[in-house]
Amino acid sequence: MSSQVQKQVKQLDRVIIRFAGDSGDGMQLTGDRFTQESAVFGNDLVTLPNFPAEIRAPQGTLPGVSSFQVHFADHDILTAGDAPDVLVAMNPAALKANLPDLPRGASIIVDTHDFSARNLTKAGYDANPLDLLGDANDPLGDFAVHPVDLTGMTVAAVKEFGLSRKDAARAKNMFALGLLSWMYGRPTESTIAFLTKRFAKVPAIRDANITAFKAGWNFGETTETFAVSYEIKPAPVSAGTYRNISGNLALAYGLVAAGVQSGLPVFLGSYPITPASDILHELSKHKAFGVTTLQAEDEIAGVGAAIGASFAGHLGVTTTSGPGIALKSEAIGLAIMTELPLVVVDVQRGGPSTGLPTKTEQADLLQAMFGRNGEAPMPIVAPQSPGDCFDAALEAARIAVTYRTPVMLLSDGYLANGSEPWRIPEITDLPVIEPNFATERNHVVKPAATAEDGTVTEEERDFWPYLRDEETLARPWAVPGTPGLEHRIGGLEKGEGHGNISYDPANHDFMVRTRQAKVDRIAESLPPLTVDDPSGRAKVLVLGWGSTYGPIGAGVRRVRKAGYDVAQVHLRHLNPFPKDLGEILKRYDKVLVPEMNLGQLSMLLRAKYLVDAIGYNHVRGLPLKAAELAEAIGNLVAEAEGITVDLSTTNDPHTAEEISR
Amino acid sequence: MTALSSGTELPFPGLRSGVELVPTNDQPQTGKEYTSDQEVRWCPGCGDYAVLKAVQGFLPDLGLRRENIVFVSGIGCSSRFPYYLDTYGMHSIHGRAPSIATGIATAREDLSVWVVTGDGDALSIGGNHLIHALRRNVNMTILLFNNRIYGLTKGQYSPTSEPGKVTKSTPMGSVDHPFNPVSLALGAEASFVARTIDSDRKHLTSVLSAAAAHRGTSLVEIYQNCPIFNDGAFDAIKGQGEFKDGKADAIIPLVHGEQIRFGAPDEDGRGSKVVVRDHVTGGVKVALAADVEDSAVLVHDAHATDPSTAFAISRLTAADYLHQAPIGIFRAVERPTYDDQARAQVATAREDAPGEPTDKLAALIGSGDTWTVV
Numbered sequence A: 001m002s003s004q005v006q007k008q009v010k011q012l013d014r015v016i017i018r019f020a021g022d023s024g025d026g027m028q029l030t031g032d033r034f035t036q037e038s039a040v041f042g043n044d045l046v047t048l049p050n051f052p053a054e055i056r057a058p059q060g061t062l063p064g065v066s067s068f069q070v071h072f073a074d075h076d077i078l079t080a081g082d083a084p085d086v087l088v089a090m091n092p093a094a095l096k097a098n099l100p101d102l103p104r105g106a107s108i109i110v111d112t113h114d115f116s117a118r119n120l121t122k123a124g125y126d127a128n129p130l131d132l133l134g135d136a137n138d139p140l141g142d143f144a145v146h147p148v149d150l151t152g153m154t155v156a157a158v159k160e161f162g163l164s165r166k167d168a169a170r171a172k173n174m175f176a177l178g179l180l181s182w183m184y185g186r187p188t189e190s191t192i193a194f195l196t197k198r199f200a201k202v203p204a205i206r207d208a209n210i211t212a213f214k215a216g217w218n219f220g221e222t223t224e225t226f227a228v229s230y231e232i233k234p235a236p237v238s239a240g241t242y243r244n245i246s247g248n249l250a251l252a253y254g255l256v257a258a259g260v261q262s263g264l265p266v267f268l269g270s271y272p273i274t275p276a277s278d279i280l281h282e283l284s285k286h287k288a289f290g291v292t293t294l295q296a297e298d299e300i301a302g303v304g305a306a307i308g309a310s311f312a313g314h315l316g317v318t319t320t321s322g323p324g325i326a327l328k329s330e331a332i333g334l335a336i337m338t339e340l341p342l343v344v345v346d347v348q349r350g351g352p353s354t355g356l357p358t359k360t361e362q363a364d365l366l367q368a369m370f371g372r373n374g375e376a377p378m379p380i381v382a383p384q385s386p387g388d389c390f391d392a393a394l395e396a397a398r399i400a401v402t403y404r405t406p407v408m409l410l411s412d413g414y415l416a417n418g419s420e421p422w423r424i425p426e427i428t429d430l431p432v433i434e435p436n437f438a439t440e441r442n443h444v445v446k447p448a449a450t451a452e453d454g455t456v457t458e459e460e461r462d463f464w465p466y467l468r469d470e471e472t473l474a475r476p477w478a479v480p481g482t483p484g485l486e487h488r489i490g491g492l493e494k495g496e497g498h499g500n501i502s503y504d505p506a507n508h509d510f511m512v513r514t515r516q517a518k519v520d521r522i523a524e525s526l527p528p529l530t531v532d533d534p535s536g537r538a539k540v541l542v543l544g545w546g547s548t549y550g551p552i553g554a555g556v557r558r559v560r561k562a563g564y565d566v567a568q569v570h571l572r573h574l575n576p577f578p579k580d581l582g583e584i585l586k587r588y589d590k591v592l593v594p595e596m597n598l599g600q601l602s603m604l605l606r607a608k609y610l611v612d613a614i615g616y617n618h619v620r621g622l623p624l625k626a627a628e629l630a631e632a633i634g635n636l637v638a639e640a641e642g643i644t645v646d647l648s649t650t651n652d653p654h655t656a657e658e659i660s661r
Numbered sequence B: 001m002t003a004l005s006s007g008t009e010l011p012f013p014g015l016r017s018g019v020e021l022v023p024t025n026d027q028p029q030t031g032k033e034y035t036s037d038q039e040v041r042w043c044p045g046c047g048d049y050a051v052l053k054a055v056q057g058f059l060p061d062l063g064l065r066r067e068n069i070v071f072v073s074g075i076g077c078s079s080r081f082p083y084y085l086d087t088y089g090m091h092s093i094h095g096r097a098p099s100i101a102t103g104i105a106t107a108r109e110d111l112s113v114w115v116v117t118g119d120g121d122a123l124s125i126g127g128n129h130l131i132h133a134l135r136r137n138v139n140m141t142i143l144l145f146n147n148r149i150y151g152l153t154k155g156q157y158s159p160t161s162e163p164g165k166v167t168k169s170t171p172m173g174s175v176d177h178p179f180n181p182v183s184l185a186l187g188a189e190a191s192f193v194a195r196t197i198d199s200d201r202k203h204l205t206s207v208l209s210a211a212a213a214h215r216g217t218s219l220v221e222i223y224q225n226c227p228i229f230n231d232g233a234f235d236a237i238k239g240q241g242e243f244k245d246g247k248a249d250a251i252i253p254l255v256h257g258e259q260i261r262f263g264a265p266d267e268d269g270r271g272s273k274v275v276v277r278d279h280v281t282g283g284v285k286v287a288l289a290a291d292v293e294d295s296a297v298l299v300h301d302a303h304a305t306d307p308s309t310a311f312a313i314s315r316l317t318a319a320d321y322l323h324q325a326p327i328g329i330f331r332a333v334e335r336p337t338y339d340d341q342a343r344a345q346v347a348t349a350r351e352d353a354p355g356e357p358t359d360k361l362a363a364l365i366g367s368g369d370t371w372t373v374v
């Protein structure tokens, strides 16, 4: 080893790192490991994976670039950050594709190894930008660039394991991870344990990866290229046991929990689709909880099987993305008509049609709300962060089982793949869901009677599958195998109470209204909304739903930090709306509704409350940017209060994101 | 045609029964118990009535608890069936009954699950679900009411209508080529495939009991007359109308273990036509009994592992007005069912991880890299 370099340690409150490389370079894994290390260290964090729809787009090209952004801090943060402070670029394409997102002064660690003439051409570079470093016309002049031969050093470090050059070079992502782990003082044990387990069957690969990881760390420690390492203290959070969790994992756990808390076996019918497939993969591991998973022949069969399972007394669940919901629409209508519990998960992605399979969007809200024939009301629940997918899944199941109705759970690609530290809940704090199966005949045909001669005739009863609970308007759930309750249900209109086919006009009108009333009743079971209006003087309300919670919260914090008043409300329930929403909307002069669509919630609010909801809409396949959103909020505050708003004090990326709450 | 109604072994010796795990009833049952209070609303003379009567008559013989029987249907005239049976039932949406039944049958081993579907429902809009149910071999019985027409939508041609069929949607004749449902099912890896006729209650009943006894997906194609929109579609098979004398020539009865013979009886009282292997095509063909050795006559083997011969026999069905069609059980072989295996996996996983569900849940959500903040 060369002489020990004197290293300086700098304190930072937060850092945004983006790992970028070819889709074959293992950037998702690298980012994920760095995230786990940061989580174990105790930082608050939010991640944003971003990958191409193609499994292996042509190597070295711009469309083939895959990246993983992680934002970690010593305080509570809400988003994966608008712009990275550090870019790790594994090839020319990764550099080129990510450069436009970097703020002036950002650091770039670049693997020089792949900067060959051929790769430069593939990435669209006429000249090697690294050759121009320090020149007057240096295209990277705005940044602190660290060119390092990561691949070369990796190959040298793992020589002893006798791998082919190609296999040896593949460990370069672990070298990069080691280097960054050193730079930010990340604990390394969890990554070493992870690699040991992951490659247990191939010792040479296992050892090469661990060695590359350690070599990267040691390189940081000894090289003169990096004179500074950084310390980001753990974030003060409430007591408890934490883990890092992605939205899809939390959602799958929430469904398992719904099975446990209801005592119902979970039955998932699903057809693979990005970005929802991981829920199918995860649930198929949990048969020990009585979970059955059926990979159906298509989305229609997936929901069909789930409806069948619900009829048979299981908790039917189907998971998909927007295109799959389109296919399931008719069957969801059947579940609405037959009034069976069903959880329908839509992990939204960019649309229409196949759209942007790996990117996020919130443009299925109106599909969830109205995308069926006839008056077919369906409750809608949306999680607001990756960890919140757990609670949202339980809530969807509660509504489905209690009210005997399909429920749409609207997640999205950002929540699905993004992750955050999650305080693991106590089981005793979870809601208990009561299936309340019907066991007795519920309708008196002939009351008991005593004749004049004293002969007693017993009461005669039959079973009416549509005789409703007065409070919830839910119908009885009588499952096959229950003697005396044999009955037929179906998609044809039912007569009130007895449930036999009825084409009577008045009955249809009544049943349509009753199905709507049942869904509206759910509002009675919802807690009041949380209005975040610290000063109580805000004239502007920012109202959102789903995964925009993070960017909206961060935007609101910026505006408040600059000294202005703004209120925030976030909706978990999109149908029915909570009872107090209308009154809350009236309290504010202006209502801003940021969404990753062209104004779908705005449209619902305008229709229902006649409020002049102002949209803030982007459909870029990416989460909203907090800084831009803050500008929009600021402009509205200026307009509402007749003042000039200046947010410039918050524009330094290192102080911009808000103080801890 | 006595040969039609006999010869089915019940249950197949040594094979697991389709209703093995369904609770039985110790009290004798009647067809009346299986009749719901709903008025039956098919057109007068519709073949569906006969099938309903046969099923209502047959279910008591199964001896199962009525509450453990579920009928699921799609959409079509025939799909009204569940409303008329006092069991659990679901009249679902067009074509999707097999998928719903798959959920029911997989969720519950203690239910006897039946699907009622039409030729349009099963083979057009629901074709995908049908073939995948057959391939998975989910334990259920599918009754495919084939009237070779769309009844409920008032008479358009269906995927089983003969080429050239003139209907409201094909005034110059249909240019579609039809499916042979039996061939389709055999090609879709079906473990039980049979064909029967609405008007032959005895045969229908014997096929139904064999289908119920089969563990796995049983597909029963029922030739069903629609007197309103496709009257006489099965006259050749039934020996009616202009085919009064043709029945013996039209039906090729399939009885496991017996020679396949049909046609007018010869002097020994046996069918004068036989089915033999066709060494040119590798399939089978019809020959005159007088022209071939007795040993060359094909002996029907419904339990043959290889479906090729059953498929070849299914090709003897005439696509036109059905002047010739094999009737009976084409294939009945044991193959592991999807639902049994799916439940076994769940059971194994449960045995391997005993404990209170809440404790297991706490362990699950608390797994992975965790850290504690005090």
Ligand SMILES: Cc1ncc(C[n+]2csc(CCOP(=O)(O)OP(=O)(O)O)c2C)c(N)n1
Pocket: B075, B076, B077, B078, B079, B094, B117, B118, B119, B120, B121, B122, B145, B147, B149, B150, B151, B152, B153, B158
């Ligand atoms: C999604 C959908 N498409 C079309 C229809 C209209 N439809 C109802 S039944 C039917 C055809 C029924 O034919 P078949 O399955 O042969 O049944 P049959 O009436 O002949 O018994 C059609 C097209 C429908 N109900 N749903």
Ligand code: SF4
Pocket: B041, B042, B043, B045, B046, B047, B048, B077, B078, B147, B151, B152, B225, B226, B227, B228, B229
């Ligand atoms: S239209 Fe045909 S199939 Fe439908 S009920 Fe009438 S006769 Fe039967």
Ligand SMILES: [Mg+2]
Pocket: B076, B118, B119, B120, B145, B146, B147, B148, B149, B150, B151, B158
């Ligand atoms: Mg038909």
